[in-house]
Amino acid sequence: MTTHVPGDALVSLNAVNKHYGQLHVLKDINLQVRKGEVVVVIGPSGSGKSTLCRAINRLETIEGGTITIDGKVLPEEGKELAQLRADVGMVFQSFNLFAHKTILENVTLGPIKVKGVSKTAAEKDAMALLERVGVGHQAPKLPAQLSGGQQQRVAIARALAMKPKVMLFDEPTSALDPEMINEVLDVMVQLAKEGMTMIVVTHEMGFARKAADRVVFMADGQIVEDATPEEFFNNPKSDRAKDFLSKLLTH
Amino acid sequence: MDVIIENLPLYWEGFLRTLFLSVVSGIFALILGTLLAAARVSPVAALRGFSTVYVEVLRNTPLTIAFFFAAVVLPRLGVKFEQFEVAAIIALSTYTAAFIAEAVRSGVNSVPVGQAEAARSIGMKFSQVLSLIILPQALRTVIPPLINILIALVKNSSVAGAFFVLELFGYGRQLANANGDAVITVLLGTAFFYLLLTVPLGILANTVERKVAIAR
Numbered sequence: 001m002t003t004h005v006p007g008d009a010l011v012s013l014n015a016v017n018k019h020y021g022q023l024h025v026l027k028d029i030n031l032q033v034r035k036g037e038v039v040v041v042i043g044p045s046g047s048g049k050s051t052l053c054r055a056i057n058r059l060e061t062i063e064g065g066t067i068t069i070d071g072k073v074l075p076e077e078g079k080e081l082a083q084l085r086a087d088v089g090m091v092f093q094s095f096n097l098f099a100h101k102t103i104l105e106n107v108t109l110g111p112i113k114v115k116g117v118s119k120t121a122a123e124k125d126a127m128a129l130l131e132r133v134g135v136g137h138q139a140p141k142l143p144a145q146l147s148g149g150q151q152q153r154v155a156i157a158r159a160l161a162m163k164p165k166v167m168l169f170d171e172p173t174s175a176l177d178p179e180m181i182n183e184v185l186d187v188m189v190q191l192a193k194e195g196m197t198m199i200v201v202t203h204e205m206g207f208a209r210k211a212a213d214r215v216v217f218m219a220d221g222q223i224v225e226d227a228t229p230e231e232f233f234n235n236p237k238s239d240r241a242k243d244f245l246s247k248l249l250t251h
Numbered sequence: 252m253d254v255i256i257e258n259l260p261l262y263w264e265g266f267l268r269t270l271f272l273s274v275v276s277g278i279f280a281l282i283l284g285t286l287l288a289a290a291r292v293s294p295v296a297a298l299r300g301f302s303t304v305y306v307e308v309l310r311n312t313p314l315t316i317a318f319f320f321a322a323v324v325l326p327r328l329g330v331k332f333e334q335f336e337v338a339a340i341i342a343l344s345t346y347t348a349a350f351i352a353e354a355v356r357s358g359v360n361s362v363p364v365g366q367a368e369a370a371r372s373i374g375m376k377f378s379q380v381l382s383l384i385i386l387p388q389a390l391r392t393v394i395p396p397l398i399n400i401l402i403a404l405v406k407n408s409s410v411a412g413a414f415f416v417l418e419l420f421g422y423g424r425q426l427a428n429a430n431g432d433a434v435i436t437v438l439l440g441t442a443f444f445y446l447l448l449t450v451p452l453g454i455l456a457n458t459v460e461r462k463v464a465i466a467r
Contacts, residue, residue, distance in 0.1 A: 113375065
């Protein structure tokens with residue numbers, strides 16, 4: 001549980017709909033995330049939680065409804081969209097570090113090319129961020145030379161370098177070996193404590209209990225429950241959530 | 252053998268002409284082909300459509316038709332050249348650009364889609380995603396096929412000889428006509444000078460291919 005007080009709605013989804021052909025992946029999604037809030041999205045695979053996360057910075061287009069970030073409706077394409085994306089940090093399941101750039105360049109590229117920060121200032125910032133996530137000594141290496149856990153921490157640093165208003169995490173630990181999951185979660189917990197607004201799609205219930213302000217449970221493209229972690233884990237209301245949790249807890 | 256040695260200056264002149272045609276057309280084709288590939292993967296549907304039609308039409312018609320258009324049709328439409336060489340360069344570069352566009356596009360497709368998503372998610376514009384993230388990574392897979400296309404360009408430039416441009420093949424034909432008793436030798440000499448250009452390119456392609464394989 002975090003101690004900060006959440007403020008106004010920073011991310012707001014209103015009646016968002018999306019289809020993949022016949023499949024209705026997002027059904028009338030309404031979700032408000034306030035400033036400083038940590039929202040964990042959980043649910044069975046295929047429930048639409050990753051699509052929801054990717055729709056927030058328009059890596060997936062939506063067919064109906066609106067998504068606003070800090071009061072601005074998400075633009076369709078072009079310069080305005082790029083500008084808005086710079087305010088929304090994204091961490092992917094498969095890290096997606098730029099394979100031809102060093103660790104340091106991965107973190108400095110955005111600030112230099114998108115924000116026009118000078119190279120020296122960007123490098124100073126980047127080194128501080130890399131130290132913070134515990135991979136400062138890896139700065140001159142290429143991504144392929146790092147472990148999965150290290151790469152994901154670099155990816156978090158890369159997103160933070162843009163000084164985003166909100167961070168999206170799309171199953172950030174699902175591609176990691178078990179012993180590397182914690183090093184990434186520790187960084188995320190720390191980030192949550194510092195008051196970052198976060199939307200986290202994950203299967204890590206421990207993280208949801210420890211760091212979330214709210215747990216959103218999705219199934220079949222709908223938000224089935226939206227509650228505090230204690231409420232959700234101790235006293236789930238819907239049968240769908242009860243079923244989901246019972247399957248998790250048996251192992 | 253004497254025919255070749257006696258006419259070495261003429262061969263050399265033709266060799267330089269072919270080299271000039273190939274280099275200039277190659278540069279234009281690389282630029283145009285990369286732009287076409289960029290259009291092909293761009294978010295603008297009209298650009299994608301134009302690029303697709305261009306590539307399919309040019310790639311699937313004979314080079315002689317491209318030459319015919321550049322040398323005969325364009326002047327009728329009011330585009331006049333001082334020299335036929337300009338027409339040859341237009342024909343060779345527009346034709347070769349279609350093949351280069353296809354090679355670059357397949358290189359772009361070989362870069363995992365997550366790279367582009369990550370670049371977009373930190374706020375890069377389409378042009379930045381392409382030039383900073385995708386093309387540099389596509390380059391290593393694209394260079395060997397690009398060199399093959401350039402080898403084909405060197406050989407294709409011989410078609411210019413049929414359109415009043417004096418290059419290696421054009422001079423070769425002149426020599427063959429003038430030395431009816433030594434046609435085979437003259438043509439072997441012509442072939443040798445083509446090999447002088449294409450074989451090093453082939454060796455370069457193999458070297459690059461091996462280097463890329465190690466770097467992975």
